[in-house]
Amino acid sequence: MSSGKTLVDLIREKTGVSAEQAQQAVDVVVGFLKDKLPDPIAAQIDQVLKGDVGALAEQIDAAKTLLGGLLGGKKDN
Template identity: 50%
Template sequence: MEGKETMDELINMVASKAGISQDQAQKAVNVVLGFLKDKLPAPIAGQIDSVIQGGKGGLGDVAGSLGGMLGKK
């Protein structure tokens, strides 16, 4: 159930900060996640899925991978 909590947390944050409904926030989050998964290399897209599903990948791993792609370590 941890993944649902993570997704709900993200949706609540978007709704609150953007001043939109939960339904609108959920649609926005799904669009952004879909865009990122389509545009990023498969290993990073998989880490995004892992974070959203409550896995151990962590945002630090995603950020590190992105930094490596951009020439930073």
């Protein structure tokens, strides 16, 4: 989607549904994800959909480090 296409555009292109139907599909999926994901990740969904993945990437890296430490993996010192 780096070419500037939105998720709605991609759904329309792949399925042939109307813009309204594609937007409804996105809204349902986004709502579902926000309900099911942990709050720190769910809070980043709108940013990811806008193309701002920097904050989410930082949280994922922090989670990997934490989980690695908890599970006895390599720790960054």
